[in-house]
Amino acid sequence: xxxxxxxxxxxxxxxxxxxxxxxxxxxxxxxxxxxxxxxxxxxxxxxxxxxxxxxxxxxxxxxxxxxxxxxxxxxxxxxxxxxxxxxxxxxxxxxxxxxxxxxxxxxxxxxxxxxxxxxxxxxxxxxxxxxxxxxxxxxxxxxxxxxxxxxxxxxxxxxxxxxxxxxxxxxxxxxxxxxxxxxxxxxxxxxxxxxxxxxxxxxxxxxxxxxxxxxxxxxxxxxxxxxxxxxxxxxxxxxxxxxxxxxxxxxxxxxxxxxxxxxxxxxxxxxxxxxxxxx
Amino acid sequence: xxxxxxxxxxxxxxxxxxxxxxxxxxxxxxxxxxxxxxxxxxxxxxxxxxxxxxxxxxxxxxxxxxxxxxxxxxxxxxxxxxxxxxxxxxxxxxxxxxxxxxxxxxxxxxxxxxxxxxxxxxxxxxxxxxxxxxxxxxxxxxxxxxxxxxxxxxxxxxxxxxxxxxxxxxxxxxxxxxxxxxxxxxxxxxxxxxxxxxxxxxxxxxxxxxxxxxxxxxxxxxxxxxxxxxxxxxxxxxxxxxxxxxxxxxxxxxxxxxxxxxxxxxxxxxxxxxxxxxx
Numbered sequence: 001x002x003x004x005x006x007x008x009x010x011x012x013x014x015x016x017x018x019x020x021x022x023x024x025x026x027x028x029x030x031x032x033x034x035x036x037x038x039x040x041x042x043x044x045x046x047x048x049x050x051x052x053x054x055x056x057x058x059x060x061x062x063x064x065x066x067x068x069x070x071x072x073x074x075x076x077x078x079x080x081x082x083x084x085x086x087x088x089x090x091x092x093x094x095x096x097x098x099x100x101x102x103x104x105x106x107x108x109x110x111x112x113x114x115x116x117x118x119x120x121x122x123x124x125x126x127x128x129x130x131x132x133x134x135x136x137x138x139x140x141x142x143x144x145x146x147x148x149x150x151x152x153x154x155x156x157x158x159x160x161x162x163x164x165x166x167x168x169x170x171x172x173x174x175x176x177x178x179x180x181x182x183x184x185x186x187x188x189x190x191x192x193x194x195x196x197x198x199x200x201x202x203x204x205x206x207x208x209x210x211x212x213x214x215x216x217x218x219x220x221x222x223x224x225x226x227x228x229x230x231x232x233x234x235x236x237x238x239x240x241x242x243x244x245x246x247x248x249x250x251x252x253x254x255x256x257x258x259x260x261x262x263x264x265x266x267x268x269x270x271x272x273x274x275x276x277x278x279x
Numbered sequence: 280x281x282x283x284x285x286x287x288x289x290x291x292x293x294x295x296x297x298x299x300x301x302x303x304x305x306x307x308x309x310x311x312x313x314x315x316x317x318x319x320x321x322x323x324x325x326x327x328x329x330x331x332x333x334x335x336x337x338x339x340x341x342x343x344x345x346x347x348x349x350x351x352x353x354x355x356x357x358x359x360x361x362x363x364x365x366x367x368x369x370x371x372x373x374x375x376x377x378x379x380x381x382x383x384x385x386x387x388x389x390x391x392x393x394x395x396x397x398x399x400x401x402x403x404x405x406x407x408x409x410x411x412x413x414x415x416x417x418x419x420x421x422x423x424x425x426x427x428x429x430x431x432x433x434x435x436x437x438x439x440x441x442x443x444x445x446x447x448x449x450x451x452x453x454x455x456x457x458x459x460x461x462x463x464x465x466x467x468x469x470x471x472x473x474x475x476x477x478x479x480x481x482x483x484x485x486x487x488x489x490x491x492x493x494x495x496x497x498x499x500x501x502x503x504x505x506x507x508x509x510x511x512x513x514x515x516x517x518x519x520x521x522x523x524x525x526x527x528x529x530x531x532x533x534x535x536x537x538x539x540x541x542x543x544x545x546x547x548x549x550x551x552x553x554x555x556x557x558x
Contacts, residue, residue, distance in 0.1 A: 103409075119403075120400055120403035120407060120409070121399055121403055123402070123403035123404075123406050123407055124398075124399030124401070124402035124403030124404075124406070125399050125403075127402050127403070127406055127447055128399060128402055128443050129443070130382075130399070153466055154466050154467070154468045155468075156468075156473075162454060164406075164407050164408070168406055171462075172406075175441060175447075175462055175464075178464070178466040180461065180462070180464070180467040180468070180473060181462050182459065182460065182462075183450075183454055183459070183461075185454075185457070187432055187433050187459075188433070188459040189433045189434075189435075189459070194435075194459060
């Protein structure tokens with residue numbers, strides 16, 4: 001038996017299509033602004049891939065490039081201008097930026113335009129169960145569950161990893177869907193014992209091959225978020241032979257990754273409709 | 280065998296004493312302001328018990344009583360004044376208040392003076408692992424663990440209940456102490472199976488006698504936060520004969536309750552030292 005492949009690439013195309021239909025029906029064109037500092041090629045290519053998706057979804061995007069070595073003051077002034085610009089629905093500052101504290105930037109973005117979902121106000125609203133913008137990776141995992149109709153209510157979900165970007169917001173989302181949620185991490189005493197309980201298992205650690213077949217409940221859905229470069233190859237947290245035990249498994253690459261980028265677009269649509277009072 | 284009683288009353292006296300020592304060593308007197316609206320006797324008595332503890336800790340407290348039927352505008356104006364009053368370290372608005380949305384009030388209090396820890400900014404900071412003020416009940420449970428030297432790092436903790444006041448912030452605190460944390464709730468499929476894994480079990484549901492001996496791991500520490508009035512008697516979520524299985528058990532009353540009130544004082548001290556830049 002081999003697990004059903006949770007094809008994030010195909011699902012992301014379907015999700016993008018439905019987002020484009022919703023955008024087309026709006027009485028306005030949502031606008032997303034990318035902010036970059038300096039000419040890091042990786043950062044440039046990452047922004048380009050998001051620009052392309054925004055265009056496909058019918059969203060207007062603009063990229064603002066500050067010169068290398070720009071001061072914190074310059075950057076904050078730009079963000080402040082975007083915060084009050086009524087045409088701007090989403091702001092995405094490409095991190096990290098050398099010499100400027102990440103936290104200062106995250107807190108400078110208006111929570112209503114924070115499509116990365118990392119402002120403390122959005123984190124708080126997520127856990128309180130209030131409307132919020134949520135980081136893209138956990139949103140993508142939920143969207144992938146929905147795409148493949150993987151039941152979450154009453155399911156045992158185990159999240160391995162407790163980062164602010166993935167593990168913790170994912171736990172909040174799964175709890176909101178009525179899963180029984182366990183957060184495991186580097187200090188978990190017997191990880192195999194914990195992971196084997198999971199109907200839905202998410203590995204988001206960055207430890208290549210951490211999850212072996214013995215650690216997986218037969219028939220469960222397994223999501224691989226870890227991503228490590230080993231000898232030039234990208235390796236996930238989940239060993240590939242887990243597919244002999246799991247019922248569903250994300251490929252690596254092509255699983256949770258493609259969904260993440262699309263969720264930035266979904267967040268822009270959400271931010272735009274909320275802020276402009278369109279349902 | 281009978282479980283060790285986690286005597287919240289005794290522990291709270293010890294914690295209050297150490298708080299009083301720390302307050303006495305400060306170069307200023309911290310100030311806590313209670314705000315009440317109308318003359319509800321239960322609410323008045325609850326504030327009085329906190330006033331008494333504040334006095335014992337050497338904290339100056341003031342109670343502001345707005346007349347019954349005061350408008351939201353009046354209340355918000357008062358809170359705004361307290362927010363900017365440099366002498367005020369902590370603000371505690373006694374909820375609920377008839378005719379005024381709870382959320383509006385919670386969000387009006389300056390996060391740095393929010394000794395109830397319910398402002399979305401504090402919720403977000405708690406989950407991000409940043410300095411924050413945290414609701415008193417979960418703080419009290421952690422303090423009780425510390426008082427009885429119950430190990431949390433690497434322990435399996437199961438929190439039953441996902442309220443904003445107890446379950447969710449407690450999960451964040453336990454995670455911060457490196458416990459493997461599970462959040463269970465009304466939609467959890469097999470609660471006994473989940474609760475039996477717990478080295479540290481916290482029931483915060485409000486369902487009298489929910490936790491029976493069969494649902495408890497032998498030797499574990501069990502905290503009863505639920506509180507329901509049944510035929511005039513206060514009954515917790517944990518059946519009393521759980522003490523035959525558990526290694527530690529909070530009494531009801533006299534367990535988590537007394538710790539909660541003292542933690543409001545601890546929060547005031549924390550808010551005061553942080554805001555005034557005293558370590």
